[in-house]
Amino acid sequence: MGGYGDVQMIDENGIRVDGRGPGDLRPVSIETGVIPVADGSARVIWGTNHAVAAVYGPMECHPRKIQRQDRAVLDVRYNMAPFSTTDRMRPGFNRRSREISKVTADALESVVLLEMYPRCKVRVEIEILCAEAGTRCVGLTAASVALAHAGIPMTDMVVSVASGKINDVVVCDLNKEEDNYGEADLPMGILPNSGELVFLQMDGDLSQAEFQQAWDYNMEAAMVVHQIMVDALKGGDA
Numbered sequence: 001m002g003g004y005g006d007v008q009m010i011d012e013n014g015i016r017v018d019g020r021g022p023g024d025l026r027p028v029s030i031e032t033g034v035i036p037v038a039d040g041s042a043r044v045i046w047g048t049n050h051a052v053a054a055v056y057g058p059m060e061c062h063p064r065k066i067q068r069q070d071r072a073v074l075d076v077r078y079n080m081a082p083f084s085t086t087d088r089m090r091p092g093f094n095r096r097s098r099e100i101s102k103v104t105a106d107a108l109e110s111v112v113l114l115e116m117y118p119r120c121k122v123r124v125e126i127e128i129l130c131a132e133a134g135t136r137c138v139g140l141t142a143a144s145v146a147l148a149h150a151g152i153p154m155t156d157m158v159v160s161v162a163s164g165k166i167n168d169v170v171v172c173d174l175n176k177e178e179d180n181y182g183e184a185d186l187p188m189g190i191l192p193n194s195g196e197l198v199f200l201q202m203d204g205d206l207s208q209a210e211f212q213q214a215w216d217y218n219m220e221a222a223m224v225v226h227q228i229m230v231d232a233l234k235g236g237d238a
């Protein structure tokens with residue numbers, strides 16, 4: 001998110017480098033049950049992002065020091081595989097993956113009925129196999145589907161999308177060039193049934209009108225992705 005105004009990423013007809021119009025979402029497909037040993041799992045292919053989420057639990061909470069007497073804890077781990085980007089990622093946890101794990105857990109805690117499982121833990125593993133911007137959104141979306149696939153009670157699923165601004169134009173669902181060289185990025189976690197937000201981060205500057213447009217693109221995209229999530233959980237076309 002450097003705001004490199006000299007990098008042209010949208011032409012005078014509003015066509016972006018990957019051929020999309022300003023309001024277009026990348027192609028999204030979702031499959032459940034991809035990790036047979038997990039209690040629930042999902043693979044989300046979103047553009048060239050590939051994310052897998054696996055859910056284990058509810059199970060006894062270890063280590064005991066993180067146990068809560070009145071509810072379960074969500075143990076969320078987001079990781080980008082070393083081969084997921086052109087620059088090899090150093091394996092293991094780093095500052096970025098800790099931050100994304102934390103905001104993902106916070107978003108999911110808003111919907112999972114944790115009070116149904118006191119002193120338990122639900123483990124949510126998110127692995128990014130191929131990264132092309134918006135992986136925190138793809139990972140959060142995959143985790144929601146995996147939790148639903150595991151039968152964990154939730155008030156709603158979380159759908160996450162990041163719109164932003166490139167060359168002074170607000171566009172839906174940033175790709176890697178747009179994320180790296182654009183002027184602003186607005187990832188949001190949306191509850192599709194109520195339109196409530198459980199996650200929002202903003203990188204860069206947006207005017208009030210631009211913010212509203214990015215918000216609207218995220219909301220519209222979330223409804224489209226939500227239908228794909230529901231179809232995948234019903235075992236229909238993903």
Ligand code: CDP
Pocket residue numbers: 085086087089096131132133134135136137176179
């Ligand atoms: O993936 P997301 O947009 O949620 O997070 P980001 O930190 O804004 O990263 C944007 C993109 O930069 C990622 O999706 C990757 O494609 C790339 N990236 C990378 O190649 N190496 C990293 N260590 C971090 C990000």
